[in-house]
Amino acid sequence: MLYMIGKRSILMLGMLLGLLVITFTISHVAPGDPAALAAGPDATKEMVQEIREKYGFDKPLVEQFFIYVGGIFEGNLGRSVYTTRPVAQDLAVYFPATLELVIYSILFAIVLGIPMGVISAVKQNGWVDNIVRIISSSGVGLPMFWLGLMLQLYFGLQLGWFPLGGRLDLMTDPPTTITGMYTVDALLTLRFGVFVEALHYMVLPAVALSFPALASIVRVNRAEMIETLSLDYVTNARAQGISKFRMIAIYALKNAMLPTLAIIGLRFGWMLGGTVLIESVFDWPGVGLYALQAITASDFEPVMAVTLILGAWFMLTNFLIDIIYGILDPRVRARA
Amino acid sequence: MTEAPVLEIRDYRLNFNTFDGVYHALDGVNLAVGKGQSLGIVGETGCGKSVTVRNVLGLLPSPPAEVISGEILYNGKDMLKVTPEEMQKIRGIEIAMIFQDPMTYLNPVFTIGTQMIDVILTHQKALDRHARKNRKEAKAHAIEMLRKVHLPNPESQIDRYPHELSGGMRQRVLIAMALSGSPKLLIADEPTTALDVTIQAQILDLIAELVEDMGLSVVIITHDLGVVAKVCDNVAVMYAGQVVEYGTIEEVFGQPKHPYTEGLLKSIPHPGKPPEELYGIPGFLPNLLTPPKGCRFQARCPKAMDICGTPPKNRNNAAHDRTVLCHLYEEGFADA
Secondary structure, three states: OHHHHHHEEEEEEEHHHHHHHHHHHHHEEEOOOOOHHHOOOOOOOOOOHHHHHHHHHOHHHEEEEHHHHHHHHHOOOOEOOOOOOHHHHHHHHHHHHHHHHHHHHHHHHHHHHHHHHHHHHHOOOHHHHHHHHHHHHHHHHHOOOHHHHHHHHHHHOOOOOOOOOOOOOOOOOOOOOOOOHHHHHHHHHOOOHHHHHHHHHHHHHHHHHHHHHHHHHEEEEEEEEHHHHHHHHHHHHHHOOHHHHHHHHHHHHHHHHHHHHHHHHHHHHHHHHHHHHHHHHHOOOOHHHHHHHHHHHHOOHHHHHHHHHHHHHHHHHHHHHHHHHHHHOOOHHHHH | OOOOEEEEEEEEEEEEEEEOEEEEHHHHEEEEEOOEEEEEEEEEOOHHHHHHHHHHOOOOOOOEEEEEEEEEEOOOOOOOOOOOHHHHHEEEEOOEEEEEOOOOOOOOOHHHHHHHHHHHHHHHHHHOOOOOOOOOHHHHHHHHHHOOOOOOOOOHHOOOOOOHOHHHHHHHHHHHHHHOOOOOOOEEOOOOOOOOOOHHHHHHHHHHHHHHHHOOOOOOEEEOHHHHHEEEEEEEEEEEEEEEEEEEEHHHHHHHOHHHHHHHHHHOOOOOHHHHHOOOOOOOOOOOOOOOOOOOHHOOOHHHHHHOOOOOOEEEEOOOOOOEOOOHHHHOOOOO
């Protein structure tokens, strides 16, 4: 097991380096002069040149790359031309907001998706299964931002059950920053009213963001459960007298969880990318919204930093999934 | 047979409702196993051997399986009508089953110990709802059972996963698991088909030894006539969902009555017999979606007559329980 974790960690470092090279290359080869944009439309050539030198845009690409990588090791992700603050500082504010949203979304998708998949598989072709299948196919098909807008229109505007956007009411004082995640911070500082309010604001964006993940978790889990329940060892367990509930909840589910886990990992990674859409719909001040602003402003360094974080996030979740895989499946441990 | 049989199957008809139509899998199967006796069921792949015994423990999913008529009597109790609770007290405790492929009949993500202990605890609970779970005792019992099936080092093997064991070892584990509840009747569904020839002999010896030891009644399903000759008292020859001949080993193998049995015995290869002289019954199994009217073997039968277009009746030999399903013996037959 330790050997497996070590091996995967080294692999991950290599991939991270590759990611650095790719993001750097793409952003620096792309057309558009960031210095000119930062200087504004009325700037003189001298002013543009000054900015170019200040941010180091005039140096050769390879040198810029090493400066960039060196900076990252010092925790320096560059400076945003648009917000004029260091990117690391910006991310410290925006990333926890996004992380909070993503965690609630994936939890929602898992807690709802796995039982739905199991019930749907056990009662195959029954009415529960049919409803679940409609939800799951629409979840894969519907664009997330559209779903977000519809939720906003119906539950926000029409019924008024939930706020339209943001993380807290404008008049509410955010909890003291400890983790940057409002619900966690509110609990840590014992402000339960704020906790409930933050949760209330969380519902619509989290549901919208989790829907595609929920759909694919249900689909994979359902298919795997149906397959597993038809396998020989399930027949054997039944012949030995193992109860139906135990067989489904333990014998079959542990096996069916393996592919489901892979999908959870992938979706957890994708979700962070999905926040770009959801955060703009729900005006959620997170990394997605930050990245969107940076992209429209051709602001290289925040875009690179966000890409890097998304990539690292993706790798980290897959790394964790690999480890859980090893815990669940002895054959994976043996092969690693 | 003077004593009442342990297991008796009477006029058992079963269909599978498939997309292509109704598959007439079993057509009037009659079988009986006496106390302490062993019955072999032989026949080609797809003739309904496994299907006949699966529902003794209610293991055929319905749909697609549909019982048309008949009863499966275990000590006088119809197993097709027992409640799930009653079935729970029979599976593994009264009747145990072992299967064809030891590679796929153990759950890959649990150790064999976990699976065996689970089965043992389930049996205890089925017999006494208030029994306290004692994992330690159950583990000791599991090790005891593994020793009984001659698995080397059961104390350390018990913590292994199925993929770490060989096929023969797994079949031993499955036998140990099946016999852990001290059943009275063992149903072995092709227990040696998936094993190497040398291992086959070992497993057969083991089954014969355990049967003797525990005073079990046994049903062995196989397409290997040698296996039947080695371990069984009686044999039932099945063809296309019907028992075409039934009697003691000496009777059936010594003086086969049914043309199919004759063909089957003739097609056994003998060492020293040149391969070009190998005999095969010409033709194929009939399609049971549209079973032939009358005798199901008529198209392949060397002795087919006009009357074979009408269904034959079972012809009993008055003195013995020997039956033949063939028009050749309309007038009865002489004692062997």
